Amino acid sequence: MVATLATGRVRINNTVTPNTYTVVKGDSLYKIARRLYGNGERWSDIYNANTALLSHPGLIREGMVLNL
Secondary structure (H helix, E strand, C coil), rough: CCCCCCCCCCCEECCCCCCEECCCCCHHHHHHHHHHCCCHCCCHHHHHHHCCCCCCCCCCCCCCCCCC
C-alpha cells in the first residue's frame, strides 16, 4: 500500500520513506530502490519519477536529488 502523508513523506508497506533522495558515491538506482523500498527491482519507479533529470538509468551522479 502506498500513501502520501501530510509531511510530504511516502508510506510504503507501513514504512515511511522520504520524498527525495540525494545520491551518494557508489549508488545505483537498484541499490537505492533496494534500500528505500526493500526491492531493487523497483529501480524503474525511481527512474520514471526523474525522467526530466535522467536521460539514462545508469547516469546518476553523486549529489543529484531524486524524487521518489
